[in-house]
Amino acid sequence: MSAFIQRMADEAGAYQVILPDVAATERLGVLLASWFGAGDVLTLSGDLGAGKTELARAIIRAVAGSDDIEVPSPTFPIVITYDFTRGRVVHADLYRIVEDEELDEIGWDEIGDDALLLVEWADRAGERLSESRVDVLLALAPDLGPHARICVLTGHGALAERLNRLHLAESLVESAGFGPSERQFVQGDASTRSYTRLVLPSRTAILMNAPARPDGPPIREGKSYSRLVHLAEDVKPFVAMDRALLAQGFSAPQIYAADIDAGLLVLEDLGQEGVVRGDPPAPIRERYEAAMGVLAALHNRPLPQILHVAPRVERPLPAYDVAAFLIEVDLMLDWYLPSRGITVDGVMREEFHLFWRGALNPALAEAPTWVLRDYHSPNLMWLPGREGLRRVGLIDFQDAVLGPAAYDVVSLAQDARVDVPEALELQLVGQYVKARREVDPAFDVRGFARSYALLGAQRATKILGIFTRLDRRDGKPQYLRHIPRVRRYLARCLGHQELGSLRAWYEAALPAKDLNS
Numbered sequence: 401m402s403a404f405i406q407r408m409a410d411e412a413g414a415y416q417v418i419l420p421d422v423a424a425t426e427r428l429g430v431l432l433a434s435w436f437g438a439g440d441v442l443t444l445s446g447d448l449g450a451g452k453t454e455l456a457r458a459i460i461r462a463v464a465g466s467d468d469i470e471v472p473s474p475t476f477p478i479v480i481t482y483d484f485t486r487g488r489v490v491h492a493d494l495y496r497i498v499e500d501e502e503l504d505e506i507g508w509d510e511i512g513d514d515a516l517l518l519v520e521w522a523d524r525a526g527e528r529l530s531e532s533r534v535d536v537l538l539a540l541a542p543d544l545g546p547h548a549r550i551c552v553l554t555g556h557g558a559l560a561e562r563l564n565r566l567h568l569a570e571s572l573v574e575s576a577g578f579g580p581s582e583r584q585f586v587q588g589d590a591s592t593r594s595y596t597r598l599v600l601p602s603r604t605a606i607l608m609n610a611p612a613r614p615d616g617p618p619i620r621e622g623k624s625y626s627r628l629v630h631l632a633e634d635v636k637p638f639v640a641m642d643r644a645l646l647a648q649g650f651s652a653p654q655i656y657a658a659d660i661d662a663g664l665l666v667l668e669d670l671g672q673e674g675v676v677r678g679d680p681p682a683p684i685r686e687r688y689e690a691a692m693g694v695l696a697a698l699h700n701r702p703l704p705q706i707l708h709v710a711p712r713v714e715r716p717l718p719a720y721d722v723a724a725f726l727i728e729v730d731l732m733l734d735w736y737l738p739s740r741g742i743t744v745d746g747v748m749r750e751e752f753h754l755f756w757r758g759a760l761n762p763a764l765a766e767a768p769t770w771v772l773r774d775y776h777s778p779n780l781m782w783l784p785g786r787e788g789l790r791r792v793g794l795i796d797f798q799d800a801v802l803g804p805a806a807y808d809v810v811s812l813a814q815d816a817r818v819d820v821p822e823a824l825e826l827q828l829v830g831q832y833v834k835a836r837r838e839v840d841p842a843f844d845v846r847g848f849a850r851s852y853a854l855l856g857a858q859r860a861t862k863i864l865g866i867f868t869r870l871d872r873r874d875g876k877p878q879y880l881r882h883i884p885r886v887r888r889y890l891a892r893c894l895g896h897q898e899l900g901s902l903r904a905w906y907e908a909a910l911p912a913k914d915l916n917s
Contacts, residue, residue, distance in 0.1 A: 405570050408552070413560045415567055417551040420544060425451055428551065429458020430583045432536075434596045435566045435609075437463075438487045438514050440559060441530045443522035446538035451549055453493075455538065456518045460489050463516065465585065474520075479506055481515070486585065488515035494524035503528060514875070532557030569607060569664050573598060576657035576666040578605055597669060604669040605656055610635045610798075611663045620727065628727045630718040630801050635663040638798035640707035640715035641772075648703070650694060651783055651793045660709070670781040670793035681777070681818055687792070688820075691780050691812055692828045694792050696835035699769050699805045720771055720803030722760055725858055726753055731865025739868050740911060748909070755905050756858075763851040768802040775808040776815045806851040807859070814856050814889040816863050816882055822892070853896035860890035891915040 408414040419425045436442060442459070444452040457471040464484045474480045474493040482489045490512055497503060508528060511517065522529055534555050541548040555563035573579060578598040586595035586606065596607040612634040616624040626633055639660060645652035653668040675687035707715040733744045733752065774796050781793030809832055813825045820828075829852065836843045863886050867879040894903040894915065906915060 405567055407567065413556070413563065414552055414554040415563065417553065418541075418544065419451075419549040419551055421547050422454070425455055425549065426458040427583070429455050430462040431566070431570075432534075433459045433462035433516075434583055434585055434594070435562060436534065436559070437516050439512075439516075440562075441512060441517045441519065441533035443519045443529070443533055443535045444538070445520070445522060445535065447540070450538040450540055452520045452538060455536065455551075456491055456520065459516075459518060460491060462583075462585070463487070463489050479511060489518065490515045491518045493520040495521045497521075497524040500526070500528075530557075532559050534559050534563055565609070565611065565662065565664070568659060568662050569609060572657050572659050572664050572666055573607060576605065578666065581605075598666070606653070606667045606669050608635075608638075608665040608667055609663070610638070610665070621723070625727065629724045630720070630799065632798035635660055635665060635798070636709045636713070637715060637800065639665070640709045641770075641797045641800045643709075644704065644707045644770075645794055645797070648698070648701070649790070650698070651781075651786060651790045652797070653793070653795065670783060670795065673782045673784070674777060675780045675782055675792075676777050676818055683777070683815070683818055683820055683824060684782075685824065687780075687782050688812065688824070688828060689831060690789065691775075691792050692809070692832050693835065694789050694794075695775070695805075695808055695812070696832050697789055700836060700839040703770050705802060717770070717800060717802045719768065720801040720807070722757060722764060724801075725760055726756060728862040729756055729858055729865075731869065732861045734865060735868040735872060736864040737909070739872065740914070742909065752905060752909075755902050759854055759899065759902050760858075762847065763804045763806070763854055766804050766847070766851065769805045771801050771803040771805075771807045772797040773799045773801060773807070773811075775811045777818050780812075804851050804855060806848055807855045810852050810856040810859060810893075814860070814892075816860075816886055816889075819885060850896060850898050853893045853899055854902075856893035857890055857899065857902065860886050860893065864890070887914050 406416045408416050417428060419428060432442065444456055446452055453473050460471050460482060461467050461469060463486050464482065465486070469482075471491075472480065474491050475495055478493060478496060480491045482491070492506075492511065494503075503509075503525060508525065512530075517530075519525065519529075522535075534553055537552040537554070539550050539552075541550045544550075553563060555561070570579075573581070578600060581598035581600050581604075584597040584599060586597050592613060593608060593610045595609070598605045598607055613626065615633065616626060619625055620628060625631075632638060635658075639655065639658065642652045642655060646654070651670065653670055655665055655667060657666040658664070675684055675691060676682060677684055705717050707717060709715050729752070730749075733749055737744055772794070779794070779796040781795065783791050783793050809829065813820060813828045833843070833845055833848065836848075837845070864883060867883055867886070870876040870879045890906075891914075893899070894906055
């Protein structure tokens, strides 16, 4: 596909795509579906028979993840709406629209809310067409073949930059040798990053699209939330930790090609086999044990604190400091407690911080190690063709910091998205402690147990806020199903004998059933 996408020199923001056959049109539809989604507008224009509905059908089937769904032309109903796992798609054909009032009758101004809007005969919408859109113009090209077409893509408003990124990404994919690959959507995480699987007959790769995130408003000490908690704002931290993990002999993805400034990477595909199975998913004991073995091996060795992005480009790992821990637990005060009808005042917040500062001091005094930070089932792949600890594939570690070893241990053993039986949790933690003591007989088991409980409580507190925010702010209610599990983890951790003062605060602030569910 990328070999056919050419920037048009005489028209800003426009690209030409040669479509020699129907299969090429379908591939373009899959490509567009991987870059545009809810809230975006694509207009489809061209003469009768130019392939507008054909391209729309390819886009809709790509979003659906199925080639079998029926996609009729909306000429007579004017609007057809589809609801898929990835989101809504609205397919409109305005050919029969004559008067502006007819747009009101079909609810035009709200029709594309929270949906990918595909519009044929978009000129009938006149000035009511979104200024932020991609215009897709199709024309027959009989000189190039009986089924050939020429497609011109023109970006407007905010989507012009997206179209430019698409072109950059396709150029990178081509340079990595995956130009003719089939594109498959990959379900990502809760972030703004997106992923596409590139499939050739003999090999695959992953395109990571990670645009730099604009720094948010200052919320404390003149810093944004992402600065305070040390979240990656561009792709450099991922590249640095990826190379560092590979240098330590672990299975992070190889980087085949990179445009670091643009935030685009073509990565080794670590496959689709994870460490859980079933519905609902449950831990696979052998794989969780191997994943815990990776942490013990990592924490048993000296690790550099300054990583390398590229020659003469360094990445000092930030410290997981008290400010970061406190701003994270504040998410419970800001989102979860209000959702439970609890009002948080300044005194309550100050008391909360006071207890947490005191509790965190011993953990922060420990010798720091790499904290990958999202070390749980969605980010662990299983590679049965490899040996030993290399069977565990690691992804999504761009937010890594220097901090207490127990953080990643509890992230795995109290997986927020999977029920980890308490017996398995105890076995995994015991396995970790045994491995640490084999290398260091003086390993502080009691201190580790306290840090494990403390950081488990901190993580559960944060996640309650994050999952509530994903529902209330971002319209992602699917995360709410995990909240009862996270509450159980929180109660379990607060039961540690040395966290009595902290537990007392939670018992006073939360409904009783939140700590007994």
